Every structure is written in C-alpha cells, then in structure tokens.
Amino acid sequence: MAPDRMVRATAPTLEDVASAAGVSRSTASRVINGSPHVSPTVVRAVHDAIDRLDYVPNRAARSLANRRTGAIALVVPEDTTRFFGDPYFSAVMRGISEVLHDSDYVLTLQLAHEIESSAKTIRYLRGGNVDAALIVSHHAGDHILDALGGALPVVFGGRPIADGDSGAYYVDVDNTDAARRGVQHLIDSGRERIAHIAGPADMPAGVDRLEGWRLALDGAGLDATRVVHGDFSRSGGSAAMRLLLERFPDLDAVFAASDLTAFGAMSVLAGSGIRVPRDVAVLGFDDSPAAAEHDVPLTTVRQPAVDMGRRMATMAIDLLAGREVPHRAIMDTEVVVRASA
Secondary structure: OOEEEEEOOOOOOOHHHHHHEEEOHHHHHHHHHHOOOOOHHHHHHHHHHHHHHHHOOOOHHHHHHOOOEEEEEEEEOOHHHHHHHHHHHHHHHHHHHHHHOOOOOEEEEEEEHHHHHHHHHHHHHHHHOOEEEEEOOOOOOOHHHHHHOOOOEEEEOOOOOOOOOOOOOEEEEOOOHHHHHHHHHHHHHOOOEEEEHHHHHHHHHHHHHHHHHHHHHHHOOOOOEEEOOOOOOOHHHHHHHHHHHHHHOOOOOEEOOHHHHHHHHHHHHHHHHOOOOOEEEEEEEEOHHHHHHOOOOOEEEOOOOOHHHHHHHHHHHHHHHOOOOOEEEEOOEEEEEEOOO
C-alpha cells in the first residue's frame, strides 16, 4: 500500500473524510454531492481526504437523503417484436446509454404495449423507482404525460401528441420538411405518380411525414391520392405495397415512412417483377444501417437517431440538476441518395 494511505479496520465514513479535510460534515457532503457553493480550496482538500482514506460514498444513504434512485427509465410503448426488430430503437438507446455511461445514472427499460402493462408502467414510474423517464414511440392513446402528473421529469423522443401548451420536453426532427425534401428529390428525378406508405395515424411522425409528402406533390401540381397507411414495420410495408399495386398499378415511385417499410415494399416489388429504380423508385426514412447494404441500396432521409438519444439523456440529466433546458430540440436531417431513387 502507498505510504500516504491510512490503514483502517473499518470502512471510512463521511465524518472521517470531514475530519481529515478539516471541514464540517455538511461541507464534505456538499463537495461529494457536487454543490457549486464550495471554494476550490475546500473541494481539493475533501477530494484529497477521499483519496487518502479510500472513501466510497454510501449511495443508498444518499438516495434516501436526496430521494434519488440513480435510475432513468426508457419507456417504449411497443411490443417486444417491434422494439427489437426496428434499428431506430437500438440507435436511440445507444445514444442514451453513451451519455448515461459517463454519469451516475443507470438505464432501465420499460416496454408497455398493452393497456394493462401501460398502467403497470405508470405505477412503476410514479412509485419513486426512477428519477426521470425518456419516452420513445409515443402514440395518441398513451396519455403518459397526463398520467404522470408532473411526478418526475419526462423527455420525449419525437414530438408528443399534446404539443403546444403542454410544456413537454422533447427531441425531434422536422418530419414534415424532411419528408417534403425527400419527395422533392423524387419529383426532381422525373417521377410523377408518387405513392406513399404512411406511418400510423396516431403518431406525430406518421402524420407529419404524410403532410410533407402532400406538400411536395401539391407544390408540383401532382396527384396526392396514392396513399396507404402502414405501421413502420417491414410486414406493414409489404401489405401496403400490395394494396398500392392493386389500386394504383401505374405508380412510378413510393415514399415509405420508414426504412423497414421501404424494405417490405421493395420485396413485394421484386416479387412482382417490378424493377427498382427503373420501373419504380423507392424512398425510405431513417437511414438505418441496412439501408446502404440492401440488394438495391436505399435512398432515404437520414435522421440522427443516436444523437437524438444523446440529447434526450442530456436533457433529462440537466432537468434533474435543476438547469435551464429548452422544451424542444430539433435535429437536422439529410436526404441520402442511393440506387433505389
């Protein structure tokens, strides 16, 4: 053992640290808890004492004193198949994990698809088990913000349904403008009969991307009736593509509301002997890792899912620390052109 270390029979206490640093117990506690109202000299003295004593803060006691758990929940109102099958969720979760890894917080995951499990999740969140909640894939019927009733800080991934005067914190992209720019690329490349596989009508992302598609077509004087709703999944894209081909066999392009939806649509087109992009161009949304590796690399709208997760986690930590946080953070998007369009 280094000569400047003290050898003790029992674990050092906060009182021992305070005594070794020559400060009061309350001052030592403020230093350990990161209070800004302590002089740099005292901070150095306390940290030197911590090093000499090998003191480890009692986080359980700190949690009781501060009413903090050290946990932040990621809440995804989807079933396990959707969560583990959609690369968007893994990208957002990666960004959240990167930020929390460098903090004192741990991440817990709550999947709450059915009504009963949603109610159980609300009870869990309101029960003092976590300090904050990050909510991704919010649907119109979830009403989770109302149910939590201000019990803890909440940050949404994506604009919540009740935006406006709700006071909700969220991270999103401008889905309407991003979709409009993506569809404009199809128009500029000469496509005129552009269909849309829309996302769920109970999610802002689905509604906004549909609106962006319509704005682009209206601006070009093109027909905006070729639309079928899906659910952001590959199977939903396949089913919607089959319906589009039945109803609008003359279409020459498809804008799918997600990359997974686009992959499902492309499989149906290939099975029908329709060549991409020669016969039908395909545009996705997400720029998931598989987009560049598909048999026909996918033209898509890139949204920075990892960065969105990072921003969500940072906002939650800032809220817990009492710092000023803007209610919304809108991230940039980019149209990534590949072979499919």
